[in-house]
Amino acid sequence: MTYSGAGAGGLQAPLWRAIAVYRIAALVYVAILVVRNVSEYDWPVLAWPVLAVTAGWTVFTTYAYADPARRRAPLLVADLLVTMAVMASSAWIVGSGPLNTGTPTLAVAWHVAPVICWAVAWGRRGGVIAALAMGATDLLVRAKFDQAAFTGTVLLLLAAFAVGSLVRLAEVSQVRLQRAIELEAATRERERLARDIHDSVLQVLALVKRRGAELDGEAGELARLAGEQEAALRALVTTPTAATVDDHADIDLMTLLGPYASTTVSIAAPADAVRLPGHAARELAAAVAAALDNVTRHCPAGTKVWILVEDEPGEVLVSVRDEGPGIAPDRLAEAAAQGRLGVAQSIRGRVAELGGTVTITAAPGQGTEVELAVPHQPIS
Known part of the structure; x- marks a missing residue:
């Protein structure tokens, strides 16, 4: 199920802006760590082109995700694949030795952004799929399957599930808010019509019913019909408005x-x-x-x-x-x-x-x- 349509734009817009801010902050953190640890890498000269790609992709996605029309599968899949590629390059550039001693990958913290994007766009299921893919890449790069290595994947899964649940809650809240607004508007219009009708139509129908109740023939029939229409119209303007039906x-x-x-x-x-x-x-x-x-x-x-x-x-x-x-x-x-x-x-x-x-x-x-x-x- 896609949650990134126009109907969700109002409540999801702050989430997409927050993701953009997070991605930029994560890029700054990645740059600081690269400058600090580059001397320990197996191929330090290659770290700078990867960092440039990371910065360029951050700028591109910041502008791309700003347009709701582009929050579709091609961009989301490309975002995940590019981030996984940056993380996978750590296996050669950083090297297994530094990674096993605790040196972070080239996508540290930055790799969470596409997972959150998938959770916002496709709910909990999409977020969990992206988290599993990103977590598997992280484990393969580190080639070390201990408790500390699995912690990152677990945190990704928890973040994806939490964000996906938040988006679903926002969707439901928006639908209920819209129904409440429609119900309030319908109720006010009904009350306005009730005042106008009571002062005119209902009084005339009641008068016709009362004056013709004892007459025979067509006049009596008209009085009876007037009475039925008065009852139906009175029920229409006094019956509480039914809530909008949720399918x-x-x-x-x-x-x-x-x-x-x-x-x-x-x-x-x-x-x-x-x-x-x-x-x-x-x-x-x-x-x-x-x-x-x-x-x-x-x-x-x-x-x-x-x-x-x-x-x-x-x-x-x-x-x-x-x-x-x-x-x-x-x-x-x-x-x-x-x-x-x-x-x-x-x-x-x-x-x-x-x-x-x-x-x-x-x-x-x-x-x-x-x-x-x-x-x-x-x-x-």
Whole structure:
């Protein structure tokens, strides 16, 4: 999984700047050690070109990583390989003798930078892979496999794991912050609309309902419809805004189905939360909305609808039953043949993608029941 995309730029930018500062500071430390220990090297004359390459690569990566568009595999792999090459050159330039007596490699401290870059760009897994590669190179250069030699590799692994975990935490925090901002904005807009609607539309609908409640004929029907619209509109502006659905987190299905309740739609559900992965809950709620839309389109106004939610051990069952005129046995097949695929695409298609099933039971004059069954762990 890549964490270096645009969505992560805001919270990751300080990490990339910190890596650049660390790389420069490590370069200064490497230069000091080379000047101090060059007389002990087997090939001291070669140390200066390697130090120049190290300095040039530091300048290049400082500018390259500053652009989020370049924080991709080619640069990250090249960074790791160049650093490993600088470290590997220590086997000939410094020599096995000085290395065994404690003289550091030509990449001491500087070699940590690409490992951190991999951890920031590709999370814990990428950081651990880079740490293992860099640690193996360090051990091969030293050709000494004692406790002190393994300590450096262990420290690299710990740093990669810690930085990768920090990046993941930053990603999650950013997503939650964005959802909180969106929820706050939606709530404020809802409150503003509620004030305006309460002072105008709701009062008019309530007046029509009250004045026409005792009338017969079309006037009484209009009063009843006005009452239903008043209830639906009042529920819309007073129901708390549902939180943005996180596709990877389990949520309570009822937070998405609850807003469908109205004077004509009744919902029965378990007392406990009915939890499903966010994507599955959203698709199932959309299928229920499509079933309710069919009732609105094909049944008389005011048709009663009941939604029953059951949380079974292996699956979640949602039944949408109405008291409308029902469906003729060949009606769905005829609609599909004519290219009118609302039920097939909006209901069956959504549920099928989750690994679930749809059962439609209907008979003329006896209403329609749509049963949706979705497993607790739907197909991804």
